[in-house]
Amino acid sequence: xxxxxxxxxxxxxxxxxxxxxxxxxxxxxxxxxxxxxxxxxxxxxxxxxxxxxxxxxxxxxxxxxxxxxxxxxxxxxxxxxxxxxxxxxxxxxxxxxxxxxxxxxxxxxxxxxxxxxxxxxxxxxxxxxxxxxxxxxxxxxxxxxxxxxxxxxxxxxxxxxxxxxxxxxxxxxxxxxxxxxxxxxxxxxxxxxxxxxxxxxxxxxxxxxxxxxxxxxxxxxxxxxxxxxxxxxxxxxxxxxxxxxxxxxxxxxxxxxxxxxxxxxxxxxxxxxxxxxxxxxxxxxxxxxxxxxxxxxxxxxxxxxxxxxxxxxxxxxx
Numbered sequence: 353x354x355x356x357x358x359x360x361x362x363x364x365x366x367x368x369x370x371x372x373x374x375x376x377x378x379x380x381x382x383x384x385x386x387x388x389x390x391x392x393x394x395x396x397x398x399x400x401x402x403x404x405x406x407x408x409x410x411x412x413x414x415x416x417x418x419x420x421x422x423x424x425x426x427x428x429x430x431x432x433x434x435x436x437x438x439x440x441x442x443x444x445x446x447x448x449x450x451x452x453x454x455x456x457x458x459x460x461x462x463x464x465x466x467x468x469x470x471x472x473x474x475x476x477x478x479x480x481x482x483x484x485x486x487x488x489x490x491x492x493x494x495x496x497x498x499x500x501x502x503x504x505x506x507x508x509x510x511x512x513x514x515x516x517x518x519x520x521x522x523x524x525x526x527x528x529x530x531x532x533x534x535x536x537x538x539x540x541x542x543x544x545x546x547x548x549x550x551x552x553x554x555x556x557x558x559x560x561x562x563x564x565x566x567x568x569x570x571x572x573x574x575x576x577x578x579x580x581x582x583x584x585x586x587x588x589x590x591x592x593x594x595x596x597x598x599x600x601x602x603x604x605x606x607x608x609x610x611x612x613x614x615x616x617x618x619x620x621x622x623x624x625x626x627x628x629x630x631x632x633x634x635x636x637x638x639x640x641x642x643x644x645x646x647x648x649x650x651x652x653x654x655x656x657x658x659x660x661x662x663x664x665x666x667x668x669x670x
Contacts, residue, residue: 374434374611378409381601382427383439384420390552393635394469394599395439401622402615412439419508419669420444425456432604434611437465442598443510446654450662451508451669462602464651465612466619467642469632471552472572473510473595474579476565481547486569486588489548493524500526502548503537508669511537511550513658514571514595516665521593541565550595553578554636571595578636598640600647616644 379402381395392414399410415423420441430436440462449458475486481500483489493500504512507530519526529546531537534555541549542564549556550571557578559565567582572594575584585593601619603612622628623639632639642650 374608374614375406375408377435378411379406379435379437379615380411380413381437381439382423383412383414384416384423384441384444385414386416387414390469390471390597390635390637391439391441391599394632394637397628397632397635397637397639398439398468398601398619398622401625401628402618405618405622406614419448419451419506421448421452421455421457424448424461427602427604428457428461430604432463432606432608434603434607434615436604437615438462438602439468440600440602442600442654443508443513443658445600445602445651446658447508447513447662448669449655450659451667459651459655461605463605463607463612464644464647465601465603466616466644467598467600467640467647467650468619468623469599469637470640471597471599471637472570472574472576473514473550473597474553474556474567474576474582475548475550475569475571475585476541476556476560476567477549478541478544478547479563479566480544481566484566484568485583486585486590486593489568490522490524493522493526497525498527500548501529501546502526502550503541503546504528504530504549505534505537506530506532508662508667510595510597513661513665513667514550515548516667517595517661518593520661520664521590552597552636557636576636577633598650599637600642600651612644 383392383395385391395412402410427438483492502515540546553576560567569585570576570582571585573586620641623641629639
C-alpha cells in the first residue's frame with residue numbers, strides 16, 4: 353500500500369512539474385487552408401505573441417484539403433500534450449458535422465483554447481443589378497424569382513450557407529453557382545455572369561473602390577473600417593443576418609488543462625496589444641479573444657444555428 357501511494361504521489365508531482373515547465377519544445381499550429389486568407393493570417397498573427405510569451409518557436413503548418421477535414425482529422429489524432437493545435441474556421445467547425453457523414457473527428461475531438469479573430473462578410477453585387485441596399489435586393493429577388501445567380505467558393509462555404517440563410521429569412525429564390533475558390537467566383541461576379549457574392553472585405557475592396565462591384569451591406573453588427581460608408585445588415589433592419597466568421601485555437605481532447613490555460617492566457621495578453629490589433633485590421637480581420645469557456649459556448653451555439661440552416665437548405669458537401 354505504501355509503495356503504491358509513493359508511486360501515485362511521484363506521478364502527481366511529475367505531472368505538476370511537467371505542466372509548470374510547458375512548453376519545452378516548439379508548438380505547431382495546424383491550419384486547414386493554404387497560405388493566405390483569414391484563417392492563415394489569424395494563425396500567423398497568434399504565433400508571434402505566443403512565441404514571445406512561451407519562449408518557444410510556434411510553427412504554422414498548412415494542411416489544406418477536403419474542406420478542412422484533413423487538418424481536423426490530423427489534430428484530432430495528435431498527442432494531447434499541448435504541442436499540436438488547430439486553427440479552426442467557424443464554418444468548418446460548426447458546419448462540417450452536418451455536411452459530411454464520414455468525418456474522422458467530431459465535437460468531442462477538441463478542447464477549446466482561445467478565439468483569435470473575427471472576420472465579417474460583405475454583400476456585393478454587380479453594378480448591373482439595380483439594387484443599393486439589402487431591402488432593394490430582397491425586393492428585386494421577390495420580383496424576379498430565380499433570376500439572381502449568387503456565387504460561392506464551394507458547397508458549405510460561408511457565402512453558400514450565408515446566402516441560403518438570407519433566402520430562408522426573406523422567402524426569396526436565388527440560384528447557387530459554386531466555384532473552386534473565391535478567385536474564380538470574384539472573376540465571374542466582375543464579368544456579370546453571376547450577380548451576387550458574399551465574401552470578406554479584403555478580397556473585393558479594390559473592386560468596390562474602382563466601381564466594378566457595389567457593396568450593399570456588411571453582414572455584421574458593426575461597420576467595417578475598410579468600408580466605413582457601407583451600412584451593416586443590423587442597421588438595415590436585418591438583425592439576424594450576421595456572418596461574422598471566427599478563427600479559434602483548439603487542442604486535441606485530453607490536453608492538460610494547465611497547458612490550455614498557459615496558451616490561452618498568453619493569447620489574451622498578446623491579442624490585446626496595439627501592434628497586434630493594427631496588424632489584424634490591416635489584414636481585414638478583428639483580433640478578438642475568448643476564453644476556453646466562452647469559446648465552448650460560441651461553438652455550441654454556432655453548431656446548432658448552422659446545422660439548422662444546412663438541413664433546411666438541403667446542403668451537402670461535394
